[in-house]
Amino acid sequence: MHEQSLTVREAIIGRRSIKKFNGQPVDRDDLMRIIDDAVWAPNHQNREPWRLVVACGKEIFQLYKVLRDITIPKWKELSDEALDKQMQKFTTVGAFVFVIVPEDVRQKQRLEDFAAASTFIQNIQLLAWDYGIGSCWKTPDYLDSPVFRNAIGAKPGERIISMLQLGYFDELPKAVERKKAKEIVTIFGQFNEEEEKEIE
Ligand SMILES: Cc1cc2nc3c(=O)[nH]c(=O)nc-3n(C[C@H](O)[C@H](O)[C@H](O)COP(=O)(O)O)c2cc1C
Numbered sequence: 001m002h003e004q005s006l007t008v009r010e011a012i013i014g015r016r017s018i019k020k021f022n023g024q025p026v027d028r029d030d031l032m033r034i035i036d037d038a039v040w041a042p043n044h045q046n047r048e049p050w051r052l053v054v055a056c057g058k059e060i061f062q063l064y065k066v067l068r069d070i071t072i073p074k075w076k077e078l079s080d081e082a083l084d085k086q087m088q089k090f091t092t093v094g095a096f097v098f099v100i101v102p103e104d105v106r107q108k109q110r111l112e113d114f115a116a117a118s119t120f121i122q123n124i125q126l127l128a129w130d131y132g133i134g135s136c137w138k139t140p141d142y143l144d145s146p147v148f149r150n151a152i153g154a155k156p157g158e159r160i161i162s163m164l165q166l167g168y169f170d171e172l173p174k175a176v177e178r179k180k181a182k183e184i185v186t187i188f189g190q191f192n193e194e195e196e197k198e199i200e
Pocket of ligand 1: 015016017018019136137138139140176
């Protein structure tokens with residue numbers, strides 16, 4: 001049941017990427033509600049340039065096999081115990097969401113679609129955070145591999161831009177400090193302030 005209700009600021013500042021989950025499954029209805037809200041992301045020409053492949057119920061066991069075969073090619077040589085240990089980084093995740101965008105041949109549209117899908121992913125992460133669900137946007141190299149693309153059902157002209165892992169967690173990772181506004185902002189017209197200071 002969804003009870004938390006963070007302000008936008010609390011969600012943005014408080015969200016951390018969660019890389020260690022505790023194994024509690026994510027409820028499919030919760031996930032579908034989160035996605036239903038996340039689609040209100042900005043996107044040029046209302047192209048809604050995203051589709052998702054989700055694994056959070058029984059289907060997650062089939063996905064584990066795909067991830068096992070790709071990430072641990074010699075898994076048959078491992079003991080059950082060693083294999084379980086190596087697979088824990090997947091088996092403790094509550095839900096996987098693969099975000100797929102069209103790769104428009106026109107660069108502008110392609111960049112816009114990637115940008116829009118990124119805001120959509122951030123929406124998912126913030127909404128999930130409000131449910132008490134952590135997440136991490138992952139981009140392992142194998143997302144582009146033909147074997148994995150085939151397993152996910154990515155079609156020619158589509159790109160899997162994120163393996164979003166979601167789930168519950170016991171520990172909140174420490175935040176890495178961010179730069180302050182004054183460090184990244186230039187006031188219009190003051191581009192050469194440093195040079196001017198040097199001349200003085
Ligand atoms: C496009 C993108 C790709 C990322 N890929 C990975 C990844 O492959 N593995 C990973 O552990 N984290 C990945 N992250 C998460 C970042 O490591 C994380 O956002 C960053 O450390 C800042 O931490 P925070 O999200 O808790 O503020 C990715 C984030 C983005 C936006």
